[in-house]
Amino acid sequence: MGFPENVKRNPTVESDTIIGAIDTGIWPESESFNDKGFGPPPKKWEGVCKGGFNFTCNNKLIGARSYGSDSARDTQGHGTHTASTAAGNIVIGASFNGIAKGTARGAVPSSRIAAYNVCIPNQGCSSKDILAGFDDAIADGVDLITISIGQTSAVALDNDAVAIGSFHALQKGILVIQSAGNEGFRGSVASVAPWILTAGASITDRGFVTKVVLGNGSVLTGKSVNPFKLNGTTFPLVYGKEVSAKQCDEEAAKECIEGCLQDNLVKGRIVLCDDFVGRREAFRAGALGSIGTYEDVKADVTFIVPLPGSALTKHDFSVVQSYINSTKAPKIDILTSEPIRNLDAPRVASFSSKGPNSIIPNILKPDVVAPGVDILAAFSPKAPPSTIPSDKRSVSYSILSGTSMACPHVAGAAAYIKSLHPDWSPSAIKSALMTTAWRMNVEHNPDADFAYGSGHIDPVKAADPGLVYETVQDDYVKMLCGLGSNTTTIRNIFGVNVNCSEGFKINPKDLNYPSMTVNIGSFESNKSIPFSEKFARTVTNVGRANSTYKAKTSISSDYSINVNPSILTFGELNEKKTFEVTISGKFTGKMISAALEWSDGVHNVRSPIVVYID
Incomplete structure (x- = not known):
């Protein structure tokens, strides 16, 4: 992100900045939340430490609450990871069992954290608890909220707990940053409200590979986070179908489906499975290791394995299949993972949910992208690092991927901007991050703006954006009226006393948003559609x-x-100027990706312009 440790900071204000983390709770004893060197909580703080039995807050982790369970202590790891990414301390020598060793730090390490556990293990995160978390965070006095949870797909705004809670936050001057979702396909973005800053995920320039060595000397490079070192040179290799119970059909046996592998036949052996998910069954059965393929695994996601393992490309997997079929006593070795340089980074992660916005087609989502793949951050020692419950390892730092990991990167950048500009509104901070983001390589991201929104965040440039697009509560209410929301619904759900008369409605494309988007309807492949669309905007x-x-x-x-x-x-x-943008042409494809940039020779204020059809 171009955000080194020595960036210009305002330490006093940063220390008075409170980030509310609504997630699965937090592990208070983590070094990332140690309060050494911290003074007392900011005077504006009105929260409490209700973390439950044997849970202690400090001058770094100043507050904790829990909903639906009796403790704010994180037993899933997710909340600890996201909170430390946003505002964790500087911790030297952090690693996952020696992998990715280096200095872990949040974007604003001097800031305070308040944790709100709204999720129950194996039960999820209820709307009731999410809304309660928002209400408490707002009343407690947080400055912004990071929430890496939500719906798996977009729902109507008046039925979306995060959209409702974040609107209440907006009313108190609190910016909310939310993850876009992990569905990955076009139109899947789940965080769609324009008053939320929605974060998609990008890969970073560091990845991990796990090499395997066949008995014939061939070396193949796969993907996993494998900290294990096997004690030897090569080990017996068996195909899942050779060591499975008779009740499993051939396909199930090849994939190492749950319950197929026979424990006595896999002991001391490495199992080849047609599906990398078979590593779970190999682990259960007590195999020495597991080799799988990318068949159902995104090629840019690296999973922590519960036993020595690696996921190969289909081509390399077929090489192992040929080797095992042509060799009397096949053997293989799985090496410890090593870091590599991803030369095409940053690129939008394959799993990152993309636009267009299915609820408000004339608002571009996601807004920005940030690092969300192979992120090392603090973790709960009570949570299995491989997500397999029977994996009993305990770690203090772990490597996770998801838009959940991108969200706190953006939240931390937003907190950094707020520490430099304490009087800026939520929309000003959001605009600063969007208009200074840099457009990513379209060749690597064919969905263009629907994949990366305004682009990849640049926190240092965002601290001095030049111009911002301010949006106030009434603007959003007018948009809700323009969408056809019922007056009673707006009053009851969003807490605004309004009458949606004709003079109090706007088309979402006319919202004073830092990006400009319009859906011009359906498309017939044998025709071109002439269009002319106008956007009115005001900059400060x-x-x-x-x-x-x-x-x-x-x-x-x-x-x-x-x-x-x-x-x-x-x-x-703080002077304001209004302008109009008109884009005209003939539409012959699926999407027009254009841009407007205002420049004074020092600042470059960029807004994407997107015209598309259903």
């Missing part, structure tokens, strides 16, 4: 008092963009 000067910004737009034979006025001249800070 937060850069230099006397400044002049000139508009620059993307150019294409498919469209033309007109900006009126094309020059904005400011004479003072």
Whole structure:
């Protein structure tokens, strides 16, 4: 992210910044939450430490609450991981069993944390508990909220607990950052409310590989997080179908389906399974190790294995199949994982949920992307690192992937900006992160803006964005009215006393949003659709008092963009200027990905412009 330890900071304000983490709780004894060097909690803090039995808060972890269970202590690891990513201390020498060893730190290590456990193991996170967590976090005095949980798919805003809770937060000047979801396909983004900052996930330039060595000397490179070191050179290799119970059919046996492997036949052997999920059954049966393939595993996700194991590409897996079929006594070795450099990073992770927005088609989601693959952060020693319950290992730091991991990166960046600009509104902070994000490589991300939104965050540039798009509560309410929301619903759910008259409605595309998006309907493949769409926007000067910004737009034979006025001249800070953007052309494909950039020679304020069809 270009966010080194020595970035400019405002330590006093950063120490007064409180991040509310609504998740699976927290592990208070983690070094990432040690309060050495911290003074007392900020005076504005009105929260409590109700973490349950044997749970102690401190001057770093200043508050904890739990809903639905009797403890805020994290037994799943997820909440500890996300909280430490956003605001964990600087911890030297952190690693997962020696893998990824280095310095772990949150984006704002001097900030305080308040944890709200709204999830019950094996039961999920109920809307009732999520809303209670929001209400308490708001009343406690947090400055922003990070929440890496939500629906698996988008739902109507008045039925979305996070959308409702975050609207209440907005009313108190609190920005909410939420993960986009992990479904990965087009139109799957689950966090869709425009008052939320929605985070998608990107890969980083560090990955992990696990090499396997066949008895004939061939070396194949697979993926996993494998800290195990086998004591020897090579070990017997058997195919799942050779060591399975008779009641399992051939396909189930090849895949090492649960209950198929016979314990007495796999002991001391490494098992080949057609599906990498077979590692679970190999572990249960007591195998020495497991080799699988990417068949049902995303190639950019690396899983922690409960036993020595590696996932191979289909091609390399077929090499092992040929070897095992042609060798009388096949043998194999699985090496400890090692780091590699991902040369195509950052790229949007395959699992990261993408737009378009199924609930509000004229609002682009996700808003931004941030690192979300192979992230090392604090973990609960009570949680199995491989997610397999019978894995009894205990670790203090672990490696996870998901938009859940991207969300606290963005939240930490938002807290950093707030520490430098304490008086900025939630929409100003959100705008700063969006308009300074850099557009990613379209060749690596064919879904373009639907995959990365405004782009990959750049926290240092976001601290000085030049211009911001301010959006206030009434703007969002007008949009809700424009969407056809019932007046009673808005009053009851969002707590706003409003009458959705004709003068109090706007099309979502006219919301003063840092991106510009419009859906122009359906498309017939044998026709081109002429279109002309207009966006009205207002920017606020937060850069230099006397400044002049000139508009620059993307150019294409498919469209033309007109900006009126094309020059904005400011004479003072916080001055506002309004302009209109018109994009016209003939639509012949699925999506037009364009952009407007305002520049004063120092700041570049970029907004994506997206025109698309259903």
